[in-house]
């Protein structure tokens with residue numbers, strides 16, 4: 001049966017942070033626009049449904065458990081908390097569902113019937129086929145296409161892993177019973193956030209890292225400090241470790257029903273066997289390009305399946321752009337949002353923006369938070385800068401002491417010639433909020449002395465920047 005081809009000015013494939021924000025802007029500019037999103041349960045994209053928002057909602061529950069557990073330190077006596085994981089998950093679902101409803105309302109308002117729920121793939125250059133949620137097939141073509149299909153968990157090829165099963169960042173957020181012993185494969189962002197969260201919920205947690213240092217892009221002093229704080233929470237680490245194989249067997253422990261995951265692991269000097277009730281795989285993300293049939297559209301992919309773009313987010317095919325995680329750039333929601341801004345500036349507002357001059361701030365939501373922007377000390381040295389380095393223990397900040405949040409290390413890298421801040425890592429309470437102040441000074445190209453001498457509210461964590469930059 002032949003299918004009519006429907007014509008649009010603009011087509012967005014995937015409704016992630018970038019695509020869902022771009023769609024209403026295109027419509028407002030008078031463009032006939034359709035957005036194809038594969039699932040009603042993913043309206044608003046990964047961030048609100050399966051990534052940032054649900055994880056940070058659960059991190060909040062873990063922080064409450066931690067605070068209650070340590071309430072006597074503040075002179076408040078309670079009994080030891082028990083964590084009802086089903087209730088934690090229910091709270092997470094309700095936050096996600098309300099965010100999704102807001103997103104659905106704004107997309108329906110902007111797009112009406114041109115919000116299409118279905119899975120897209122290319123069938124000809126600039127033409128996609130959509131297998132809709134209702135079971136029909138539609139063909140859509142457009143002058144301009146924007147690919148924003150995001151990523152999914154990367155699953156390493158370890159013997160036994162796929163066969164015996166494991167948790168991902170998505171399925172772990174649906175568990176309603178606490179793992180007795182959670183093994184986390186991967187010591188990056190996802191692994192560490194879940195590791196501390198489940199430790200604080202009450203699980204035993206072991207993190208397996210393949211290198212000697214967790215958070216390998218960070219400077220060793222910062223990474224080691226973060227590891228120390230996590231260890232103080234009771235998270236165990238097995239580093240320089242390679243998983244050789246995995247099996248799942250009936251638990252030999254009398255007091256534990258069900259099955260255990262058993263990992264055979266190579267550490268530098270020996271092989272060890274690690275046994276846990278659950279295994280979370282968090283070793284990076286794979287691009288959602290495999291089912292897009294990009295070859296038909298001649299859109300190039302790199303060896304990992306991401307879509308390379310230039311600094312204006314253009315693919316190798318004129319009229320096709322790739323936004324968000326799928327283009328292989330830094331995987332953060334605020335970067336996907338900035339990708340939208342670049343497209344809007346260049347295509348709708350007559351501007352000329354590129355990715356080349358934007359900052360890449362980030363925040364790892366462990367406690368204490370680890371926020372970073374710009375160069376690390378090692379990167380600044382590699383790039384040949386003459387640098388000055390300021391370091392401050394978080395316990396020196398008056399606000400940290402009032403809050404009982406004294407764990408942390410703050411570090412700033414300054415160009416000795418220009419006095420400009422090249423990079424900053426803040427491992428402390430409220431680091432994600434504090435970082436924006438440093439970033440604004442960097443973006444305004446002001447000298448570090450603005451933060452050293454600025455009149456900042458006392459007692460706040462941000463006031464700690466006065467102290468940090470006084471170290472230079």
Ligand SMILES: Cc1cc2nc3c(=O)[nH]c(=O)nc-3n(C[C@H](O)[C@H](O)[C@H](O)COP(=O)(O)OP(=O)(O)OC[C@H]3O[C@@H](n4cnc5c(N)ncnc54)[C@H](O)[C@@H]3O)c2cc1C
Nearest residue numbers: 014016017018038045046051120150324325331332333336
């Ligand atoms: C557990 C976790 C926690 C995270 N926490 C943070 C955080 O705290 N802060 C932060 O900044 N970043 C965080 N991230 C990263 C952040 O979620 C991503 O960078 C961001 O979601 C990328 O958005 P995007 O625009 O690329 O698209 P995505 O949000 O990935 O959305 C892509 C959309 O495309 C749809 N799609 C895919 N294929 C098709 C197809 N063929 N047809 C139609 N639709 C399709 C998908 O259903 C999805 O809705 C986290 C990631 C994870 C996994």
Ligand SMILES: NC(=O)c1ccc[n+]([C@@H]2O[C@H](COP(=O)([O-])OP(=O)(O)OC[C@H]3O[C@@H](n4cnc5c(N)ncnc54)[C@H](O)[C@@H]3O)[C@@H](O)[C@H]2O)c1
Nearest residue numbers: 156186187188189190191210282283284285331363364365
């Ligand atoms: N707070 C946030 O902003 C936040 C939170 C979660 C995720 N994210 C984004 O999502 C991305 C993906 O997160 P992620 O944690 O999956 O990736 P990641 O790149 O942050 O960390 C993956 C880790 O797994 C390790 N690894 C790779 N293969 C391994 C193996 N076979 N065995 C053991 N370790 C292995 C890597 O060395 C690395 O340390 C992040 O890079 C980040 O951009 C952001």
